[in-house]
Amino acid sequence: MEDGKLHLSIKAIENDQHLLVLKLSEDDPLFEKKKKILESKGFNLQGQVVLENHSGPDWTNKTMDVLLQRARIMCSDELELYFSGVDVNSVHLYNPRIELEALHSILSFINKALSSGYHTISDILHDLRDSSVNMIQELGDKFRPESRIVTNYSCDKERSLLLWGESKGVRRTLEVAYFEGAGRGAIATKDLKVGDNALEIPVSAIISEELVCESDMFPILEKIDGISLETMMLLWSMKEKHNPDSKFKLYFDALPEVFNTGLTFGVDAIMALEGTLLLEETVQAKEHLRTQYDELFPALCNDHPDIFPTELYTWDQFLWACELWYSNGMKVMFTDGKLQTCLVPIAGFLNHSLCPHVLHYGKVDSATNSLKFPLSRPCNAGEQCYLSYGKFSSSHLVTFYGFLPQGENPYDVISLDIGAKIEDCSEDCCPLSNWTNHMVRGTWFSKNHGIFHYGLPPPLLDHFRLARSPIETNTNENLETELEILEDIRSTFEDMLETLGETNPDNSASWDVKLAMEYKDQQRRIISSIVTSCHDGSKLLKDELLKKWSF
Numbered sequence: 241m242e243d244g245k246l247h248l249s250i251k252a253i254e255n256d257q258h259l260l261v262l263k264l265s266e267d268d269p270l271f272e273k274k275k276k277i278l279e280s281k282g283f284n285l286q287g288q289v290v291l292e293n294h295s296g297p298d299w300t301n302k303t304m305d306v307l308l309q310r311a312r313i314m315c316s317d318e319l320e321l322y323f324s325g326v327d328v329n330s331v332h333l334y335n336p337r338i339e340l341e342a343l344h345s346i347l348s349f350i351n352k353a354l355s356s357g358y359h360t361i362s363d364i365l366h367d368l369r370d371s372s373v374n375m376i377q378e379l380g381d382k383f384r385p386e387s388r389i390v391t392n393y394s395c396d397k398e399r400s401l402l403l404w405g406e407s408k409g410v411r412r413t414l415e416v417a418y419f420e421g422a423g424r425g426a427i428a429t430k431d432l433k434v435g436d437n438a439l440e441i442p443v444s445a446i447i448s449e450e451l452v453c454e455s456d457m458f459p460i461l462e463k464i465d466g467i468s469l470e471t472m473m474l475l476w477s478m479k480e481k482h483n484p485d486s487k488f489k490l491y492f493d494a495l496p497e498v499f500n501t502g503l504t505f506g507v508d509a510i511m512a513l514e515g516t517l518l519l520e521e522t523v524q525a526k527e528h529l530r531t532q533y534d535e536l537f538p539a540l541c542n543d544h545p546d547i548f549p550t551e552l553y554t555w556d557q558f559l560w561a562c563e564l565w566y567s568n569g570m571k572v573m574f575t576d577g578k579l580q581t582c583l584v585p586i587a588g589f590l591n592h593s594l595c596p597h598v599l600h601y602g603k604v605d606s607a608t609n610s611l612k613f614p615l616s617r618p619c620n621a622g623e624q625c626y627l628s629y630g631k632f633s634s635s636h637l638v639t640f641y642g643f644l645p646q647g648e649n650p651y652d653v654i655s656l657d658i659g660a661k662i663e664d665c666s667e668d669c670c671p672l673s674n675w676t677n678h679m680v681r682g683t684w685f686s687k688n689h690g691i692f693h694y695g696l697p698p699p700l701l702d703h704f705r706l707a708r709s710p711i712e713t714n715t716n717e718n719l720e721t722e723l724e725i726l727e728d729i730r731s732t733f734e735d736m737l738e739t740l741g742e743t744n745p746d747n748s749a750s751w752d753v754k755l756a757m758e759y760k761d762q763q764r765r766i767i768s769s770i771v772t773s774c775h776d777g778s779k780l781l782k783d784e785l786l787k788k789w790s791f
């Protein structure tokens with residue numbers, strides 16, 4: 241089996257014994273970094289586990305542990321490698337999504353192995369499968385975001401859309417409900433296991449580029465220099481929304497009238513963002529859209545009033561359509577290998593979570609010509625079923641989706657403008673120093689707050705160490721330098737805290753001001769954690785220095 245990032249295989253050896261081999265995929269763009277981590281943790285690159293019948297009750301747990309430690313590294317993304325070099329032994333959740341990917345990769349492999357024979361070791365494989373299923377269940381149990389259903393919301397339009405879906409061949413084990421603070425969402429109609437499909441949408445029920453290409457606006461749009469198919473789709477949807485004969489009428493009818501994303505923040509909310517990078521991000525994103533609009537309108541309406549009626553192409557409607565596509569668009573890979581941003585009716589009801597039920601979706605199954613949404617973790621009947629929209633920071637989620645996810649978002653990082661790449665020092669001393677950008681995140685994610693770590697990202701510390709003593713690579717002795725580094729980092733982040741200022745909670749504030757303030761509070765929490773970690777680290781160093789001097 242191959243999961244893009246890791247190869248798992250079973251080889252028969254002697255005396256009914258088998259070898260389970262877990263190897264890093266060389267196609268993984270992070271291959272070199274992961275290889276270095278595996279080596280630095282003392283793992284050989286050819287991860288092998290001998291499977292023999294049967295080695296006692298502890299054997300399954302120990303084997304799962306070995307497999308999981310490796311799979312965590314193999315499934316990690318660049319961000320996780322940057323921050324922790326992956327704390328493979330951690331029993332804490334540093335990133336539930338990666339933990340889920342690692343467990344799910346192991347489970348999928350074992351399921352495949354079981355269905356393709358290996359009778360002599362089927363007991364072992366069953367035990368490993370049960371163990372991974374239990375671990376996935378435990379992971380999900382630790383992550384239960386609050387989701388309260390609003391009972392007085394009529395879901396008539398949504399139900400009509402579900403019925404339309406059934407008539408188009410949509411299969412589902414989900415119902416729609418309205419949730420406090422999240423709008424519509426999907427709940428499981430029965431207990432769903434890992435591998436069950438929450439949804440299956442035939443390609444014919446997906447809004448894709450084909451529709452604009454067949455429309456009467458295409459011959460006009462294709463003549464515009466540099467216009468993308470995504471922009472064409474957006475313009476098509478602005479008109480189709482009002483088409484009483486549209487094949488997707490029930491879909492458009494069920495869309496929210498307003499989206500409430502960062503793109504429609506009012507002046508007060510923008511002002512409330514003062515001191516955060518999100519202020520610039522939202523302003524720039526909106527300016528970019530305004531420029532794009534002004535390049536197309538009113539020219540298109542003036543030149544082709546029959547195809548582009550002025551009343552359907554106002555700036556406000558353009559912005560609504562941008563919010564629709566940003567917050568509901570899904571990347572879909574079709575069977576011809578083309579990747580398109582599409583609107584997927586019904587799947588668009590699924591909300592996002594940091595520990596989603598559906599992790600892998602977006603590739604059309606050629607056997608059924610449909611888009612499937614299989615579960616990577618179980619979802620009980622009546623429970624809200626979540627999707628992963630992607631590995632997004634809170635600033636991205638606020639700007640383009642208009643919400644902050646519940647729980648600690650590991651992708652919530654603050655980039656630091658100290659970009660210059662430093663050359664890799666020797667592999668033995670700091671194998672993961674070769675980064676082009678530096679960043680920080682809440683230090684509560686780090687499990688190592690000890691001396692020389694302080695809960696801060698190792699590559700960032702190495703960057704400062706190298707900048708101070710380019711020749712000396714082993715800084716462990718250099719406590720004074722460490723102290724200076726921590727003082728520098730602390731003062732930078734104290735300045736940031738000061739720029740952020742204080743916010744006073746105001747329950748009567750509008751939705752956008754509340755969201756902006758909530759975002760700002762989160763930023764403050766992240767920055768405060770760095771200041772505190774620097775402070776605690778300095779104390780550790782001073783204690784150490786005192787000990788040295790007292791000898």
Ligand SMILES: C[S@@+](CC[C@H](N)C(=O)[O-])C[C@H]1O[C@@H](n2cnc3c(N)ncnc32)[C@H](O)[C@@H]1O
Pocket residue numbers: 421422423424425496499567568587588589590591592593640641642643644645646
């Ligand atoms: C694809 S739609 C999901 C369905 C949406 N709730 C609705 O009523 O149409 C994406 C939007 O749902 C909302 N949303 C998704 N996940 C959320 C979450 N975890 N918490 C709050 N709102 C969420 C945001 O408004 C986002 O822009």
